[in-house]
Amino acid sequence: MPELPEVETLRRGLEHHFSRRRIVDVEIIGSRTVRRHASEEVPQLLVGSTVSKCGRHGKYLIVFLDSGIRMVIHLRMTGRLEIVTPPFLGDIKHLHARFRLDDDRELLFFDPRTFGEIFISTTKDADQLPDELASLGPDPLSEDFTLEHLAKVCKKRNAAIKSLLLDQNMIAGIGNIYGDEICYEAGVLPTKRASQLTDGELAKLYKATGQILLKAVERKGSTLSDKKYLDITGSEGQYQKHHRVYAKVGTPCTCCGNLILRVKISGRSSYYCPYCQK
Ligand SMILES: [Zn+2]
Known part of the structure; x- marks a missing residue:
């Protein structure tokens, strides 16, 4: 399972490739990945929003959107994110979500074992952790870990x-x-x-x-x-x-x-x- 260093590396990659991009289309292929939502709800919440920054707490990625909501991603055992320029010719067998960006690239979420998860948090206070993550301890690379x-x-x-x-x-x-x-x-x-x-x-x-x-x-x-x-x-x-x-x-x-x-x-x-x- 990816731990803090792997998730932080992904966060830096997302910050570089995903931040300041507008999400023009979202396709949910695996409904289990977005199990806290109805599948059709996710595109409704995300399409048209621009990513303002990409954060992290522990093993959770937190994507901040200009609409004030946040998309939270946890890879669990086998989740994987990849940024690609279509046409994507690799194996799409375990592709569960596809985010098309305004620069024509796509962020893909793969997950063979489907323990990974993407959910949208509507907690509006951006300085607070999303409510769903409130029980987590401090991130060891933050000032809160003393x-x-x-x-x-x-x-x-x-x-x-x-x-x-x-x-x-x-x-x-x-x-x-x-x-x-x-x-x-x-x-x-x-x-x-x-x-x-x-x-x-x-x-x-x-x-x-x-x-x-x-x-x-x-x-x-x-x-x-x-x-x-x-x-x-x-x-x-x-x-x-x-x-x-x-x-x-x-x-x-x-x-x-x-x-x-x-x-x-x-x-x-x-x-x-x-x-x-x-
Ligand atoms: Zn020794």
Whole structure:
């Protein structure tokens, strides 16, 4: 699933290609993608509007329209956005939505597993998150994500720190890859109880969160061997080459040479170095 760095890379691509463009036509092919609406409602709400900017909160893309409403996109497991110049000759088997722009290009939304979602939020206060996203925690690259916030949510929780990092209602945007990389960078075992973290460990974890996510954004996110994540022009991210622990079970730690181990946390594989992480 795309995490914050991949979604931020897409946001930058959307900002470049989609902002200031007028939407001249919308075709909804997969009604499940717009499941909060009747399919015909989506074109009615969007056609004729101009995109003013493209934002993001956690793993959600938020497209601001000059009419004051916002289009929210979540890719979930297999959603993918691509900007194309018609005629599009690629595979349209899993094409669920098509947005035609006033420069004759099209933004396409593909989603083989159909967990992804597009919805229109009519919350008018553009400074507020759309109502539908109100339960999300702060975005870790925003000013709202502070050491105090991290310490507060950790103190109350007995769960493994990795689980807490992945809890979107506590912090929005981290998933399985970056959760492991952040714990490694901080030198903290992913299984460590959140409430047991010392002030020093919390400070390291807070710093590592920003550092890892920013480095991954710089390298346009991670494209794994399944190639599920590609940027808006169809290019691969590069941060997978810089993973230190994720999916590296049995290979030597680049810092100490001990073998990377795997443990299940909340049913998901987590990777760590038994020497560098305490
Ligand atoms: Zn190590």
